[in-house]
Amino acid sequence: MEVIKVRRSIRKFSKEAISEENLDKLVRAGMQAPTATNQQANCFYIVRKRENLDILGDKLQNARMLKDANAAIVVLINKNKLNKPTMKSQDAASATTNILLEATYLGIGSCWCGIYPNVERMDIIREVLKLEEDFIPFSIIALGYPENENQFYFIDRYDEAKVFRD
Amino acid sequence: MEVIKVRRSIRKFSKEAISEENLDKLVRAGMQAPTATNQQANCFYIVRKRENLDILGDKLQNARMLKDANAAIVVLINKNKLNKPTMKSQDAASATTNILLEATYLGIGSCWCGIYPNVERMDIIREVLKLEEDFIPFSIIALGYPENENQFYFIDRYDEAKVFRD
Numbered sequence: 455m456e457v458i459k460v461r462r463s464i465r466k467f468s469k470e471a472i473s474e475e476n477l478d479k480l481v482r483a484g485m486q487a488p489t490a491t492n493q494q495a496n497c498f499y500i501v502r503k504r505e506n507l508d509i510l511g512d513k514l515q516n517a518r519m520l521k522d523a524n525a526a527i528v529v530l531i532n533k534n535k536l537n538k539p540t541m542k543s544q545d546a547a548s549a550t551t552n553i554l555l556e557a558t559y560l561g562i563g564s565c566w567c568g569i570y571p572n573v574e575r576m577d578i579i580r581e582v583l584k585l586e587e588d589f590i591p592f593s594i595i596a597l598g599y600p601e602n603e604n605q606f607y608f609i610d611r612y613d614e615a616k617v618f619r620d
Numbered sequence: 621m622e623v624i625k626v627r628r629s630i631r632k633f634s635k636e637a638i639s640e641e642n643l644d645k646l647v648r649a650g651m652q653a654p655t656a657t658n659q660q661a662n663c664f665y666i667v668r669k670r671e672n673l674d675i676l677g678d679k680l681q682n683a684r685m686l687k688d689a690n691a692a693i694v695v696l697i698n699k700n701k702l703n704k705p706t707m708k709s710q711d712a713a714s715a716t717t718n719i720l721l722e723a724t725y726l727g728i729g730s731c732w733c734g735i736y737p738n739v740e741r742m743d744i745i746r747e748v749l750k751l752e753e754d755f756i757p758f759s760i761i762a763l764g765y766p767e768n769e770n771q772f773y774f775i776d777r778y779d780e781a782k783v784f785r786d
Contacts, residue, residue, distance in 0.1 A: 455623065455649065455721065455725045457621065458649045458718050461652070463654060481783055482778050483621065483624045485777045485778050485779065486627070487717065488627070488629060488720065488732055490734050494777060496782070497782040497783070498782060498784070499783075499784040499786075500783065500786070501786050502785065503786045532782075538734075540738070541734055543709055543710055544712075544713040544716075546710075547710040547713035547714050548713050548714070548716070548717040550714070551653065551654075551713070551714040551717040551718065552624050552721075554654065555621065555624065555718075556624060568656050568704075571706055583784075593710075611651045611652055611660065612648050612651050616651065616662070616663040616664060616698075617647055617664050617665075617666065618665040618666070618696075619665070619666045620667050620668060620669045620749065
């Protein structure tokens, strides 16, 4: 599938705004991801304010590109909704993946910045976005239209040595 | 994106075989998934033998549908390739998600059966597939063409209460 092939981490963005309609599509894509026993404990925080993007980009060592991003989505896990707590990060990773692919489909560049289970990073997100204790910040996805053209290209990661068959 | 909308867990399969070409596409999709610091520690075990599918379906309580499946892919994590061990399950979940979406794109039904971090389930996979100690079994994806037509339909999981904005 083309979208899976050409998705890449994009860290340099143009000034072009992402429409509310497209942000909505991204969140909807995240919510369609499978969850263990269909627990659907994922939630989504859309960050649009320049100030918040800049503060998060300053404080999160692995998310500097937020200072250049047009928006971000934080994938959260609602602790109170977990039937299968051991599967929570798998569920949230699946939602994050859906958002990256939907972004690629819409021509929007994205970069997955890992937060959970790094306590320092989780605390930064909680503090800046003033999250309630119920929510575990799992990932933050930087979003923006790519600064340069033709940024969606295929880098073949296939390695036959990683495939086994019975 | 249509494929994200219509992906569902499918557990009833027809007898139609999945071609080697399509199994290859599924594994390639898995390998394109993002990994933390690009560690690319995911590996893939393609299960085709009826005997193995049946034994795994018998032994794994949450993967009974393997007895009806045409094939399966086990997503593995190679312990020796981990720069960021805390992110290993996120990486493998992203690869699993890519495979589910590629399958949907190809008209192949799929069901994600969680394995890691359940030690009992991990041991069953290790034993049946005779895996070396280096590999952590993360998930097993049952695969087959859907028994009934029109199995790829949209179930809207959107819930506005799960969306926050700054």
